[in-house]
Amino acid sequence: MKTIQSRIAVLISILSVFSLILPRATADLILSDFLRCLPKQSQPTYQIFEAIYTRDNTSFQSVLQHYIRNRRFSTPTTPKPLAIVTAKHESHVQATVICANQHGLQIRIRSGGHDYEGLSYVSDVPFVILDLLNLRAIDIKVADKSAWVQAGATIGELYYEIANKSKVHGFPAGACLSLGTGGHFSGGGYGYLMRKYGLTVDNIEDAKLVNVNGTILDRKSMGEDLFWAIRGGGGASFGVILSWKIKLVPVPAKVTVFNIQRTLEQGATDVIYKWQYIAPKLPKDIFIRAMPQVKNTTNGTKTVEVSFIGHFLGQTANLLQLLNARFPELGLQKNDCFEMSWLESTIFWADFPVGTPIDVLLDRPNGPAVFFKVKSDYVKEPIPKQGIESIWKIILKIEKVWMQWNPYGGRMSEISESETSFPHRAGNLFLIQYWTFWGDEGAETTKKYVGLSRKLYEGTTPFVSKSPRETFQNYRDIDIGANLDNRTNFETAKVYGSKYFKGNFERLVSVKTAVDPQNFFKHEQSIPPL
Ligand SMILES: Cc1cc2nc3c(=O)[nH]c(=O)nc-3n(C[C@H](O)[C@H](O)[C@H](O)COP(=O)(O)OP(=O)(O)OC[C@H]3O[C@@H](n4cnc5c(N)ncnc54)[C@H](O)[C@@H]3O)c2cc1C
Ligand SMILES: *[C@@H]1O[C@H](CO)[C@@H](O)[C@H](O)[C@H]1NC(C)=O
Ligand SMILES: *[C@@H]1O[C@H](CO)[C@@H](O)[C@H](O)[C@H]1NC(C)=O
Ligand SMILES: *[C@@H]1O[C@H](CO)[C@@H](O)[C@H](O)[C@H]1NC(C)=O
Ligand SMILES: *[C@@H]1O[C@H](CO)[C@@H](O)[C@H](O)[C@H]1NC(C)=O
Ligand SMILES: *[C@@H]1O[C@H](CO)[C@@H](O)[C@H](O)[C@H]1NC(C)=O
Ligand SMILES: *[C@@H]1O[C@H](CO)[C@@H](O)[C@H](O)[C@H]1NC(C)=O
Numbered sequence: 001m002k003t004i005q006s007r008i009a010v011l012i013s014i015l016s017v018f019s020l021i022l023p024r025a026t027a028d029l030i031l032s033d034f035l036r037c038l039p040k041q042s043q044p045t046y047q048i049f050e051a052i053y054t055r056d057n058t059s060f061q062s063v064l065q066h067y068i069r070n071r072r073f074s075t076p077t078t079p080k081p082l083a084i085v086t087a088k089h090e091s092h093v094q095a096t097v098i099c100a101n102q103h104g105l106q107i108r109i110r111s112g113g114h115d116y117e118g119l120s121y122v123s124d125v126p127f128v129i130l131d132l133l134n135l136r137a138i139d140i141k142v143a144d145k146s147a148w149v150q151a152g153a154t155i156g157e158l159y160y161e162i163a164n165k166s167k168v169h170g171f172p173a174g175a176c177l178s179l180g181t182g183g184h185f186s187g188g189g190y191g192y193l194m195r196k197y198g199l200t201v202d203n204i205e206d207a208k209l210v211n212v213n214g215t216i217l218d219r220k221s222m223g224e225d226l227f228w229a230i231r232g233g234g235g236a237s238f239g240v241i242l243s244w245k246i247k248l249v250p251v252p253a254k255v256t257v258f259n260i261q262r263t264l265e266q267g268a269t270d271v272i273y274k275w276q277y278i279a280p281k282l283p284k285d286i287f288i289r290a291m292p293q294v295k296n297t298t299n300g301t302k303t304v305e306v307s308f309i310g311h312f313l314g315q316t317a318n319l320l321q322l323l324n325a326r327f328p329e330l331g332l333q334k335n336d337c338f339e340m341s342w343l344e345s346t347i348f349w350a351d352f353p354v355g356t357p358i359d360v361l362l363d364r365p366n367g368p369a370v371f372f373k374v375k376s377d378y379v380k381e382p383i384p385k386q387g388i389e390s391i392w393k394i395i396l397k398i399e400k401v402w403m404q405w406n407p408y409g410g411r412m413s414e415i416s417e418s419e420t421s422f423p424h425r426a427g428n429l430f431l432i433q434y435w436t437f438w439g440d441e442g443a444e445t446t447k448k449y450v451g452l453s454r455k456l457y458e459g460t461t462p463f464v465s466k467s468p469r470e471t472f473q474n475y476r477d478i479d480i481g482a483n484l485d486n487r488t489n490f491e492t493a494k495v496y497g498s499k500y501f502k503g504n505f506e507r508l509v510s511v512k513t514a515v516d517p518q519n520f521f522k523h524e525q526s527i528p529p530l
Contacts, residue, residue, distance in 0.1 A: 027082060027126045030082075030103050030104065030105055030126065031054070031082045031083060031105070031126075031128075033103045034083075034099050034100060034103045034105050034128065035052065035054075035083070037095070037098070037099035037102060037103065038052065038085070038092075038095050038096070038099050039095075040095075041091075041094065041095035041098045041099055041214070042089070042091040042092050042094070042095035043089070043091040044089070044091075047088055047089060047092070048085075048088075048089075048092050048095065050088065051085055051086045051087055051088050051092055051134075052083060052084075052085055052086075053083060053084040053085075053086065054082070054083045055080070055082070055083075060084065063084050063086065063131070064080065064081070064084060064121065064129070065367050065368070066113075066133075066364075066365060066366065066367060067110055067112065067113030067121070067131065067133060067180075067365050068113055068118070068121060068367065068368045069113055069114050069115075069178075069365065069368055069369075070115075070116065070117075070118055070368060070370075070371065070372055071368040071369070071370060071371045072118070072371045072372065072373070072446060073117075073118030073121070073122050073368075074368045075441070078118075078122055079122055079123060079124055079127075081108070081121070081123075081127050081128055081129045082105075082126055082127065082128055083128045083129075084128070084129040084131055085128060085129070085130050085131065086131045086133060086134055087130065087131070087132060087134060087135055088134045088135075090135070090210075090216065090242055093130065093132070093135075093210050093240050093242060094210050094214040094215075094216065095214070096128070096130045097130075097210050097211075097212065097213075097214045097239075097240060097520075098213070098214035100128060100520075101212060101214075101520050105126065105127065105128055106123055106125050106126065106127040106128070106522070107127060107128050107129070107130050107521075108120055108121055108122070108123055108127055108128070108129050108130070108236075108523065109129075109130050109132070109182070109235065109236050109240050110129055110130070110131045110132065110133075110180075110182075110183075111132045111133070111151045111152050111180030111181065111182025111183050111184075111241075112152075112154060112178060112179045112180020112181075112182065112183055112184060112365060113180065113365055114176070114178070114179055114180065114183065114184070114365075115183060115476055116372075116373075116374045116475060116476045116477070117476045117477070117478045117524070117525075119236070119476065119523045119524060119525070120183065120236070123523070130240065131152075132150070132151045132152035132180070132182055132240075132242075133152045133180075133364075134152060135150040135151055135152040135153075135242065135243075136150050136152040136153040136154075136157065137149075137150045137153070137243075138150070138153050138157060138158055138161040140161055140162055140164075140165040140166075140248075142165050142166045142169065142248075145169065145247060145248045146205060146245060146246065146247055146248060147161075147162065147171075147245070147246050147248060148243050148244070148245050148246075149181050149243060149244055149246060150181070150242065150243045151180065151181055151182030151240075151241045151242055151243060151244075152180060152181075152182065153180070153181050154177060154178050154179060154180060154181070154364060154365075155173045155174055155176075155177060155178075155179045155181060155184065156177030156178060156346070156350075156360075156361035156362065156363065157361065157362060158171065158173070158181065159171065159173075159177070159343060159346045159361055160343070160358065160361040160362060162248060162343075163341065163342070163343035163358075166248070167253055167341060167342075168250060168251060168252070168253060169248040169249065169250060169251060170193065170248070170249055170250075170251035170342045170343075171193075171200075171203065171246060171248060171249060172189075172190070172191055172193035172194060172196070172197040172198065172199065172200060172202075172203055172249060173185070173189050173190075173191050173200045174189055174190065174191045174200075175191050175192065175346075175349040175350055175351075176350060177346070177347075177350045177360070177361055177363070178363070178364060178365040181244060182235060182241050183234075183235065183236075183474075184200070184474065185200045185201065185204065185231075185241075185244055186201075186230050186231070186232075186233070186234050186235035186236075186241060187232065187234050187422075187473045187474035188200065188201055188232045188420075188422040188472065188473060188474050189201060189474065190406070190431075190474075191349065192287040192289070192311040192345075192349055193249065193287070193311075193313075194287065194406075194408075194410075194411070194412060195282075195284050195285075195286070195287050195407065195408070195409060195410030195411060195412065196249075196284045196285060196287075196313060196410060196411055197249045197411055198411040198412060198414075198415055199232075199412075199420075199422060200246075201231035201232050201420045201422055202411075202415060202419075202420065203246055203247045203249065204231055204244055204245065204246055204247070205219075205245045205246065205247050206218060206219040206244070206245035207219060207222075207227065207230060207241060207243065207244050207245065208241070208242040208243045209222060209226075209230065209235075209238070209239040209240065209241050209242060210239055210240040210242060211238075211239045211515060211516075212239065212515065212516045212518070212520050212521065216242065217239075225507075225510075225511045225514070226238060226239075226511055226514075226515055228420060228421055228507070228511070229421050229507075229508055229511040229512075229527075230421075231420040231421060231422070232420045232421035232422030232423075232473070232501075232504075233421035233422075233473075233501065233504070233508045233511075233527060234473055234526070234527075236521060236523055236526060237508070237512055237516070237521055237522070237523075237526040237527040238511070238512065238515055238516065238521060238527075239515070239516075239521060251313060251342040252313055252314060252315075252342075253341065254315055254339045254340065254341065255311065255312060255313055255314070255339070255340065255341070255342050255345050256310075256311075256312040256314065256315055256316050256319050256337050256338065256339050256340075257309075257310060257311055257312070257337070257338050257340065257345050257348050257349075258308075258309070258310045258332060258336045258337050258338065259307055259308070259309045259310075259336075259348075260307070260308050260330070260331075260332065260336050261305050261306065261307050261308075262305070262306050262308070263295065263297075263303045263304065263305045263306075264303045264304050264305075264392070265303060268292075268304060268305065268306040269385060269388055269389060269392070270329065270385075271306065271308070271329050271330060272290050272292070272306050272388060272405070273382070273383075273385050273388060274327070274329045275288070275290050275308070275327075275330075275405070275407075276379070276382040276383065276429055276430070277382055278326060278327045279327075279407035279409075279430070280407045280408055280409035280410075280428075280429045280430060281409055282322075282326065282327075282407075282409075282410075283322065283410075284410035284411055285312055285313040285314055286310065286311070286312050286319070286322065286323075287310065287311045287312075287407065288308055288309070288310040288311075288327075288330075288407060289307075289308070289309045289310075289404055289405065289406050289407070290306055290307070290308055290404075290405040291306065291307040291308075291309060291402060291403065291404050291405070292304050292305070292306045292391075292392075292395065292402065292403045292405070293305060293306075293307075293395075293401070293402035293403070294395055294396055294398070294399050294400075294401065294402075302396050302399065304392045304395065304396065308330060309349075310332075311345060311349070315339060316334060316337040316339055319332075319337060320332060320333075320334060320337070338354050340354070343358060343361075344358070346361065347360060347361065370437045370438070370439060371437060371438050371439065371440075371445075371446060371449070372435060372436060372437040372438075373436050373437075373449060373450045373453040374433060374434065374435050374436075374453075374475050374476075374477065375433075375434045375453060375454075375456075375457045375471075375475070375477050375479070376431060376432060376433050376434065376471050376472045376475040376477065377431070377432045377434075377457075377460060377464035377465065377469070377470070377471070378424055378428045378430075378431055378432075378464060378465040378470040378471075378472075379405075379428070379429050379430050379431075379432060379463060379464055379465070380427055380428060380429060380464075380465055381429070381463075382429065383463040384463075387462065387463050390459065391456075391459065391460060391463075394455065394456050394459045395456065397452075398436060398449075398452045398453075398455075398456060400436060400437050400438050400449065401434065401435065401436045401437070401452075401453075401456065402435050403432055403433060403434050403435070404431075404432070404433040404435070405430050405431075405432055406430055406431045406432075406433070407429070407430050408424075408425075408428040408429060408430055408431065409429070412425055412426070412428070413425060413426040413427075414426075417502060417503065417504070418503065418504060418507075421501060421504045421507070421508055422473075422501075422504075423470075423501055423502035423503065423504050424470055424472065424502075428465075431472055432460070432464070433472075433475055434453065434456055434457065434460075436449050436450075436452060436453040436456070437449075454479065457479075468498040468499045468502065469499060470499055470500075470502065471496075471499040471500055472500075473500040473501070476525065478524060478525065480495065480496045480499050481493070481494075481495030481496035481497075481499065481525075490528055490530075493525075493526075493527070493528045496525050497509075497527065500525075505527075508527045509527055509528065509529070509530060510530070511527075512527045512528065512529045513529040513530045516529065517529050
């Protein structure tokens, strides 16, 4: 006990915290109370000191930075946490929740740190980051076709471990290998197996979560309402997800992938126009993403180049036969196609060259690379050619932008809107992601490109879903329904809530009201209690 006391004393004595909102002394006091509380609530107590980084720890900055993806939230003026707790044990998560709640300190929960708006590691009130990066165990049970995966594991690690145990099983989740399962799964989670097997949340069987009282619950003890809410509604409104039990899905020993490009001069507009009619209606085994981006031509002008990136749960001959009958405009050739294991295809989808060694799946996030702003839309009617051309005009002006058009249909249309809290199902042809990026520091550049991103979104209004204009919650966009002065206003929450969750918003609110009536688990776009 004595060593614990003295270590706390050291920690507290060297604190030099400040805050934008509370007077410094108050934030200091809250933090020292919080730190004093932690060892009392955690098991085994001795380990928690190795998990706590206050601003005075020499590694504070690097621990904070490591899991930041968007440089927009890694500037000198970005609000910093008072402390980071990098839980090494489930009880450290429980302790953090109990102690933060007891002392009125906000927490931000971070697993993979990919939140587009930085909500897992930035807040404008004094806060602590609960970082799950060390809780990363993966337990594959091939005989049961299932696995338990902790929230801090990346999907690259998960894919690697599945293939390590079975060559004929896979899992439907995202393309970027460093996504954390904590945030990625709870927001829906989709990838190139979506048309075959649905979303990640359609393949989750159980979960472990720490609730507002610091109790660990599983599916049985949390009940079906809360289990429904964390499959699409985002975890951070309801508790801290510790781990998921997932259902493995069958994949063939060989799959086929391709990535072919067409520029405007090569008829890209006609091909993507046709793609809208064909890609959402193809057999479930085929997923073809269209990815328009701005390219320089050799003579110094700009053009739009569309990449068509495909995944087929089968072999080349069948794929060619199918696509040349149903989508001849694409002009797919045998030498465009690569056969590989499902595991190798996960690396291909993460944009690594064919043949990259599989160890790349185990690389963890490593600090922010670019500044970016993302927005998203659902499309329910094909966009007319003139409409597509008007979109090209806008992106040619922005230059630093790419889009992903991701086809829905298949399994996605068979699952009802209320089956999970993720609502965007039948009736959608595709999901658009708009990704504007820039590399320069400076508030002016940021303002310029965020503004351009909003212009692009304005320009596509006629072609996308309306009332509500639907948005994918994993593609977090603070603009929708944002009103900083009215952040806690229920009416404001209804605006982003209906875009992200459509008719499921009300049930999410009632779950929230039941499990966290005091609204401890909150952020700028969380589900409010009634
Ligand atoms: C490069 C890139 C590629 C992407 N590709 C895809 C894709 O292919 N498919 C797709 O669906 N999405 C994709 N996304 C979006 C991604 O799914 C979301 O950003 C997701 O929220 C990331 O989860 P995370 O754990 O990495 O992020 P974090 O920033 O750690 O968390 C995101 C949100 O979830 C909350 N959260 C995190 N962990 C927990 C937990 N354990 N318990 C409760 N709440 C928690 C956070 O507080 C935050 O609100 C991509 C994002 C990026 C940056
Ligand atoms: C942070 O610094 C304190 C005081 O020097 C130390 O006791 C603690 O172990 C450090 N934390 C980590 C994770 O190293
Ligand atoms: C599984 O992973 C271990 C450890 O990385 C490795 O030694 C082994 O060769 C892998 N087995 C298969 C079948 O991939
Ligand atoms: C395209 O050309 C511009 C100069 O006109 C240059 O700044 C930019 O980096 C080039 N982009 C690519 C992708 O090469
Ligand atoms: C530049 O090249 C593109 C094709 O790459 C062509 O369409 C365009 O007309 C050319 N522009 C000039 C000014 O030569
Ligand atoms: C924001 O809140 C204030 C005070 O509650 C209210 O007067 C105002 O109308 C609100 N604005 C919006 C856009 O909802
Ligand atoms: C948390 O604890 C309080 C006080 O003991 C209790 O009233 C409440 O029902 C508990 N909430 C949950 C979600 O268990």
